[in-house]
Amino acid sequence: MAQDHHDDGPSDVALRVKALESLLVEKGLVDPAALDLIVDTYENRIGPRNGAKVVAKAWADPAYKARLLEDATAAIAELGFTGAQGENMVVLENTATVHNLVVCTLCSCYPWPTLGLPPTWYKSPPYRARAVRDPRGTLREFGVELPEGVEIRVWDSNAEIRYMVLPERPKGTEKLSEEALARLVTRDAMIGVGRASAP
Amino acid sequence: MNGIHDLGGMDGLGPVLREANEPVFHGDWERRVFAVFIATIVGGLFNDDEFRQARERLEPARYLKAPYYEQWLLAIQRLLDEKGIIKKADIEARMKKLATGAA
CATH class of the missing domain: 3.90.330.10 (Nitrile hydratase alpha /Thiocyanate hydrolase gamma)
Known part of the structure; x- marks a missing residue:
């Protein structure tokens, strides 16, 4: 992947998703346990x-x-x-x-x-x-x-x-x-x- | 709407590059983007068509160069901002806090 060479770098993207996730959880819009289950399902089960x-x-x-x-x-x-x-x-x-x-x-x-x-x-x-x-x-x-x-x-x-x-x-x-x-x-x-x- | 996403038949993009082990995700940030996408779309914060169109509205050069899941992240961010659910400025303020370890 080109992510290592992207202008904003992987750290910006990683930080951005972390920020988005924390705001969504804080507002009660997503359940953190559900997020982990989603990852496991699509990475390991399907x-x-x-x-x-x-x-x-x-x-x-x-x-x-x-x-x-x-x-x-x-x-x-x-x-x-x-x-x-x-x-x-x-x-x-x-x-x-x-x-x-x-x-x-x-x-x-x-x-x-x-x-x-x-x-x-x-x-x-x-x-x-x-x-x-x-x-x-x-x-x-x-x-x-x-x-x-x-x-x-x-x-x-x-x-x-x-x-x-x-x-x-x-x-x-x-x-x-x-x-x-x-x-x-x-x-x-x-x-x-x-x-x-x-x- | 036409645009950079309409790639069928375009010349000059080079060979199809395959990865050795084809990991489902290339780092934890990709896992988090995917999970946030599923949770927010299943939660009804936006629908498939809105999501697809938000990706198609990315700036063309960025559309071609950005890692796939970065396109997703930018599309989710834009939709939530446009709908007033989470403002982009709030995400960026949170990023600053996280970067300095204050959150």
């Missing part, structure tokens, strides 16, 4: 392992996959993953001929309940600018080389909809359990900048 469970279940259970592609919000809620930034989910299926890629050009919209908070690169100007202009080149930077015949569909998040990619199931995984399948699902694969890992 993350891409949730999305991986959704993907593994879709790979293992065709009826679930159909529900997921039809109404992702409801299908994801079946596994208990609900909440802020997951209210209107759409799941996009990658196939041998179609590759989906998710971005938020205007902002940093991302499906928190299934993927957690977004990585810094997802929120950065270069990714937001280039994912829509040169998706094939952007994917190459992530180590994903797609054959010319594969159509790339780029999905730009809006104020309401949050997208998640259902990656292709890797070959040779027919006998794996759902738990073992989930371990092959990477965060990048669910954004569309990667593939699921080989077994």
Whole structure:
């Protein structure tokens, strides 16, 4: 991060948030215990392992996959993953001929309940600018080389909809359990900048 | 409203840089900004659309250069100031106190 080189320096920002927090607490507008719980939840409890469970279940259970592609919000809620930034989910299926890629050009919209908070690169100007202009080149930077015949569909998040990619199931995984399948699902694969890992 | 946040398709911003370990937060101040954001938005002090627009109203050069969670902090500060909930001057007075160890 550029914070070490910013004009105001990290100390100004750290001091500013400390001042804001202390005023909010003083006025009774926020509960300090709730603040710590929020941090713990988003730093330690919510993350891409949730999305991986959704993907593994879709790979293992065709009826679930159909529900997921039809109404992702409801299908994801079946596994208990609900909440802020997951209210209107759409799941996009990658196939041998179609590759989906998710971005938020205007902002940093991302499906928190299934993927957690977004990585810094997802929120950065270069990714937001280039994912829509040169998706094939952007994917190459992530180590994903797609054959010319594969159509790339780029999905730009809006104020309401949050997208998640259902990656292709890797070959040779027919006998794996759902738990073992989930371990092959990477965060990048669910954004569309990667593939699921080989077994 | 158009503006610097409308980055789709812009050339010249360089390669996508990825971090080695991709920490969720890069320091305790980021944790505090995130927590204050959730607490204030859930508390109804502002809504998502107001928050997004407050970020979009940041000065363009600062929008591009400021660390992500600093954008959030400045947006929260601006919204609370505009709504008269906590004035920016009060935040800055508190910062001075904290810096001198008086609070």
